[in-house]
């Protein structure tokens with residue numbers, strides 16, 4: 001039963017924290033009922049490198065970089081020091097009408113890392129806000145260039161682009177959308193690039209061509225943007241086909257539609273490059289990013305626009321009528337600068353590219369386990385799709401999935417010291433995205449936990 005009394009945290013022993021969490025902490029995307037019924041929430045108290053420690057002293061390998069965020073690893077005191085120094089120099093000033101050195105320096109540094117003419121950095125506080133900003137900019141760009149009818153955006157099924165009502169209209173996960181309808185209008189969806197169950201004779205660029213079909217169906221004069229992740233997260237690290245993004249670029253150009261690369265996860269080394277589009281060799285009109293820009297030492301996101309998209313807002317009395325108070329916060333900008341120093345000094349992108357084959361081979365060594373159906377991904381962003389029958393590629397039904405994923409795998413992996421993501425927003429997958437400093441030792445540790453747990457899960461399924 002939920003309680004209505006308000007308690008004061010006078011002590012923070014393990015049990016007190018559990019109790020206070022139960023009473024007051026409304027966790028995101030979390031079934032609170034389990035907690036209300038007396039269940040325990042994992043409380044993480046410390047982090048260092050690739051590891052996190054819980055309040056009971058147990059060490060866990062952070063195989064998810066705290067939700068794809070802490071790319072340079074936990075416990076980097078130099079990032080904290082840079083943040084503290086920034087507070088001493090200038091705690092806060094907004095970038096509405098004013099500027100401050102760290103925001104200028106960071107925008108310049110980001111622009112120097114992006115491909116092509118993606119030179120205009122519009123800071124936000126989160127990924128959802130970056131996506132929201134990009135969708136608004138795309139509409140606004142067309143309006144101010146005389147094509148005000150262009151207001152729809154095309155996204156892919158099962159893709160996650162955030163939770164604010166605009167970003168949610170791009171998110172392609174029915175269970176996340178249906179409860180909040182009507183959504184902001186304009187979001188339409190096409191198939192993603194998950195080819196695991198495609199017929200063998202399907203044209204490899206079928207999914208790219210679906211985008212053009214949809215643009216034509218909607219009417220090219222009504223479509224403002226296509227929003228795609230370089231490697232789609234939800235559904236389990238779904239890579240593009242060879243040539244997919246080149247075809248999409250051609251389609252967008254043909255119909256005067258902006259290409260938004262949603263890199264909230266796929267930037268900052270996750271795929272072995274600063275930006276995911278660099279991995280697949282395409283040039284977007286807008287990039288959205290967040291999470292590992294600061295390695296999450298402080299919240300920050302950004303929308304990065306090309307010179308062409310920015311231009312109509314740079315003349316006369318024009319302005320992009322959008323923004324938020326905290327965006328470009330000096331302390332977050334200082335964290336991002338220090339984080340990028342680490343990236344450069346330790347060549348984290350180079351490390352990911354060098355170690356990707358070893359990480360991938362470790363996961364592929366699990367193929368002998370009956371429920372391991374597909375291993376896919378890129379860089380330090382890999383997924384294992386679990387199947388009921390490897391030959392037919394049959395997936396689990398809802399009940400089996402619930403029993404296997406929530407009833408066994410999630411808890412057991414954590415109990416054995418591995419934090420990863422067990423997800424069934426699409427077909428059931430286990431996702432792994434360790435900090436970019438992970439190496440052979442961590443890959444071996446991941447395997448040492450995954451193998452017995454997946455073998456046991458396979459057995460349970462047969463019984």
Ligand SMILES: Cc1ncc(COP(=O)(O)O)c(C=O)c1O
Nearest residue numbers: 126127128160161162262264265
């Ligand atoms: C591709 C993508 N876009 C947008 C978002 C939303 O970001 P945030 O949770 O920071 O609002 C996410 C979050 O995971 C994401 O993966």
